[in-house]
Each structure stands twice: as structure tokens, then as C-alpha cells.
Amino acid sequence: MPRAVPSAPSAPFAPFSRPDTSGTPPPLPMLARNVTHFMRLLRDTGFGLSPAHAVDALEALRHIDIGARDEVRAALAALVLSGPDQRPLFDAAFDLFWRDPDWESKLRAMLLPRVDAGIPPPRRSNRLADALAARQPPSPKPDQPPREERFTAPLTFSDQERLAGRDFETLNAEEWRALQHLVRTRRARLALQKTRRLRPSTCGTHADLRASARLAVRQHGEWLRWKYRKRAERKPPVVLLLDISGSMSQYSRAVLYFCHALTQSRERLHVFLFGTRLTNVTRALRERDPDDAVNLITEQVRDWAGGTRIGAALATFNRQWARRTLSGRATVLLVSDGIDLEHIDLLEQEMARLRRFAHRIIWLNPLLRYEGFTPQARGIQAILPHVDALRAAHNLDSLFALESLLADPARVPPVKASRPQPGYPSWK
Structure with missing residues (x-):
């Protein structure tokens, strides 16, 4: 079996050798070091492992043929796996660590995914890439002589704060990965009734x-x-209606990851995606891994980055899902830019019907990132009179502000007091 971590040759496999009389233990054999590194890699990816698992793995490898890759895989899997959902991640880590000699190039490929505006993110294991990137040491440059470096610490915002204020459309691949990590590690504290x-x-x-x-x-x-x-x-129910048309593609991806983190804190969250049709993706977002959840949504949704039919989508929701999901003082989060060029009368009629079903409607519009934004489009003018609040949804700070809004229902006034009139937008 190829070795994952290159080092100098060592003694034969003797993982339980005693230290010498000087009190300094001898270096571990090559196989023992590799097994220890592999267990640390699995622990960094989310497996609940302890140092005792590495000792058990070394003991198990003494009773099998370590030249047979299938036997080693089966022995390690029997020790570390606690459920069938961990098997794909274990197989990917095993192949990348023990089998593939070109694992560094594959690691770079995993850390630099393609960001296409017209399709959902590709299938990959972000947790494995994050763990490998954290454990990979920087490559030294032998030809370059050492030099003295001076560091300054100016009073600036941290990287996370700077990233939270960036527009979703201006992020590159590395910043997208960092943003997903911030959303994935956050747990919301929402209101109770x-x-x-x-x-x-x-x-x-x-x-x-x-x-x-x-x-x-x-x-x-x-x-x-x-x-x-x-x-x-x-926790009061929340229903999310997310626009996945071409003009909302980048924002929809970020909101999906935010909704997955919100699902872990709220058991009564229903998510619907609409472009030219309405799709219920609530069950897909219940997956523990956000990347697996997005992959399931990719298989279900067929109109990603397509056209927009907001009125028809709302009509489908009002007739098929409103009575089942909008009971118990439910809040509707409408994430859309409101750009719809056909059936404006139908859009206004269905928004009025949705207003009668929902306890409150919060509209998240990415167009509010522009300071001089005015509701000139006919679709926006048809939606605006029926919402309780209008908020921005173009960066991570705006999504976290929505989280505080859901945690404090008193911040949104009652419907009659806060319903905006035509010509008087509520964000001013």
C-alpha cells in the first residue's frame, strides 16, 4: 500500500514498542504514523473519534493482510463508521489518503471549485477539502535564503467581517468557500411563542x-x-419562497446554505423554490451535510437560472400548500427581485391571497443594495403593498439581520400599521 506521508524509512511495524532507558520514546513506525494521521483527518472532517481509535486501528491491522487494500478499508471502516451516511465521506478520505499518489493536485481541485452562474454547485466534499487544507503544511523553498520579516497590525476589520459585507455577486471561489464555512458553523437563536x-x-x-x-x-x-x-x-413556522431565476442565481445559492443552518435551529421551516414552476425542497434541506442537501436539491430542481413566473408560482403555492404550511402565525420570507414581465394582474391577486393566509410577509430583495433604488418595475409595485417589511438580501450581514428579525417578532409592526402604501417604500 502506498504511503500517504513521505518520511525517512523506519523500523518494522511495532506500534507498541517500549521507550528506551533514556526516557525518550523512539519514533513511531511509518505505518503507525500514517494511521494516526488518517484518524486525525477523519476527526477533522466530523467523525467522532478519539486517540483510542488510532490504537484500536493499529491493533486491528496486525490481524489482517496490510497488503490487501480491501481488508484494510473494511477493518478501518468497522472501527470508525457509526452510520451509513458516513460511508461516502470515509471512502473519499481513504482513497485520497492511502491510494491516490496525486492527492495534492486533487486537493487543489477540491479547494478551487467552479462557480457557474447558470447551474448549482458541483458535487464535492467540502468537509474533506477543509480538513486536508488545514492539515497540509506549507511547502518550503530551499533555494530562497531565510530573511527577516516584519509584521504590522493595523486597526482594520477582520476577514470574517469584511467577507460578511461583500456582495454575493462579487465573491470568487475561495471567498465562496469561506462564506459557506461561516454559515455552516452558525446556529440561530429564534423566537418562541x-x-x-x-x-x-x-x-x-x-x-x-x-x-x-x-x-x-x-x-x-x-x-x-x-x-x-x-x-x-x-417556534412559530417559517415558510421560505426563494426565487431561482437567472437574475437571482448567486443570491439563491447563498440563501440555500443559510436556510440549511436555519433548519438545524427550527423544526417548522418549509422551503419552496420557484422559477417557472414551484418545487418543495424542505425534505432535502434536512440532511446534516449542507453539500449533500444542495446536491439533492440539484436533482429535484429543473428550472434553475431559468425564467421567472412569480404569479403562477404563488398561485400554485396558495392552492396546494398554503393551508398546510401557514397555520399557527406563520411568517413568509419572499426572496426575489420582483422582476416579472407577464401576468402582473395575477401576481397582485395572488399576493393579496397570500396576505390573507400568512401572519406576516417579509420581502428580501437583493436590489436594495443600490442606494438609489426605487420601485419602478410593475412586478415590484404589485408585491409591495402586500408585504409587512422590505429588507436587503445581498450579503451575509443582511441575512444575519434577518436572523435577528426572526428572533424578535416585536421588531416587525402589525400588518395594518406597517403595510406600505404605493409611492412610500418601507425601507426609507
Whole structure:
């Protein structure tokens, strides 16, 4: 089997040799070092491993033929895999670390994906690429003599803050990867609403007579302590209607990754994509890995970066999904630029119907990144009178501002007080 980490030749395989009398342990054999590095790589990609797994792996390799690649793969997989969803990532890491001699070029290819405006992102393993990039040491230059370097620390924003303020359309491939990492590691704290149901509690406003009586029976008739109940809380539902037309392609990709992180914090989130038709992708976003979720969405959606039929898509949603998803004071997030050139009357009619179903409608429009933006398009004028708030959605800061808006429902006024009138946009 080829070695993954080149180094000087070492002693035969003896992973459990004792240290010498001087107190300094001898260097690990080549195979032991490679197995240790491989276990660290799997741990960096998300596997729940400990140093004991590396010891178990070395012990398991002593009982098989290490020249047979299939036996080594099966032995390591039996030790580290805890579910079938980890198998593709393990196979990719195993092939890249142990088998492929040109793993550095493949690593560079994984770290520099293509960003095409007309298609969704290609299928790849971002977690494996991030782990390999973090563990790859910088290549030294032997011909260049060492020189003294001076570093200055000016008072500037950090890279994450600078990236959060960049427009999605101006990001290159490396910045896209960094933005996906920021969104993937974020967990939102969203608002809770009280329901009519009661649940047991140590203190509350409602005395639970039955539970108190049962406790008194267990204490031989002594009524020593009261049991209480209080109102249960749950997260209000959120419905996302995301425009995936050609003018919204880059913004739709960023919002999809943000919605995946939002799905991990909210169990009542429904996501619909629309271009020329309406597609429900809620189940695909429940995958743990955001790249797997985007790949499933790619297989379902056929009109990515196509035309725009906002009125027809809203009509389909109002007739097939509104009663099932907009119950319980639901919030509708409409992410679109509002550019629709046909059936404006249908668009205005369906927006009025959606207004009657939803508790509140928040419109996220990337065109608000322009300071002099005015609602001149007919589609925007048809949507604007029926929304409760209009916000921007062109960078990461705007999406995080939406997160704070969902965490504090009081920030959005009631419908009658905040509905904008034609000619008076609500973002001013």
C-alpha cells in the first residue's frame, strides 16, 4: 500500500514498542504514523473519534493482510463508521489518503471549485477539502535564503467581517468557500411563542391538582408539595419562497446554505423554490451535510437560472400548500427581485391571497443594495403593498439581520400599521 506521508524509512511495524532507558520514546513506525494521521483527518472532517481509535486501528491491522487494500478499508471502516451516511465521506478520505499518489493536485481541485452562474454547485466534499487544507503544511523553498520579516497590525476589520459585507455577486471561489464555512458553523437563536397547551413545570401559574394528589399518595397522604403547569412554547413556522431565476442565481445559492443552518435551529421551516414552476425542497434541506442537501436539491430542481413566473408560482403555492404550511402565525420570507414581465394582474391577486393566509410577509430583495433604488418595475409595485417589511438580501450581514428579525417578532409592526402604501417604500 502506498504511503500517504513521505518520511525517512523506519523500523518494522511495532506500534507498541517500549521507550528506551533514556526516557525518550523512539519514533513511531511509518505505518503507525500514517494511521494516526488518517484518524486525525477523519476527526477533522466530523467523525467522532478519539486517540483510542488510532490504537484500536493499529491493533486491528496486525490481524489482517496490510497488503490487501480491501481488508484494510473494511477493518478501518468497522472501527470508525457509526452510520451509513458516513460511508461516502470515509471512502473519499481513504482513497485520497492511502491510494491516490496525486492527492495534492486533487486537493487543489477540491479547494478551487467552479462557480457557474447558470447551474448549482458541483458535487464535492467540502468537509474533506477543509480538513486536508488545514492539515497540509506549507511547502518550503530551499533555494530562497531565510530573511527577516516584519509584521504590522493595523486597526482594520477582520476577514470574517469584511467577507460578511461583500456582495454575493462579487465573491470568487475561495471567498465562496469561506462564506459557506461561516454559515455552516452558525446556529440561530429564534423566537418562541406560547401555546394553549400546558406542560409540567417546577413553578408556574396553574396548579396541577392531579399530579399533586399523586405525589401526596406516594408520601402516605402528606400534602407537602404542589405540582404546577405552565404554557408550552414552540417556534412559530417559517415558510421560505426563494426565487431561482437567472437574475437571482448567486443570491439563491447563498440563501440555500443559510436556510440549511436555519433548519438545524427550527423544526417548522418549509422551503419552496420557484422559477417557472414551484418545487418543495424542505425534505432535502434536512440532511446534516449542507453539500449533500444542495446536491439533492440539484436533482429535484429543473428550472434553475431559468425564467421567472412569480404569479403562477404563488398561485400554485396558495392552492396546494398554503393551508398546510401557514397555520399557527406563520411568517413568509419572499426572496426575489420582483422582476416579472407577464401576468402582473395575477401576481397582485395572488399576493393579496397570500396576505390573507400568512401572519406576516417579509420581502428580501437583493436590489436594495443600490442606494438609489426605487420601485419602478410593475412586478415590484404589485408585491409591495402586500408585504409587512422590505429588507436587503445581498450579503451575509443582511441575512444575519434577518436572523435577528426572526428572533424578535416585536421588531416587525402589525400588518395594518406597517403595510406600505404605493409611492412610500418601507425601507426609507
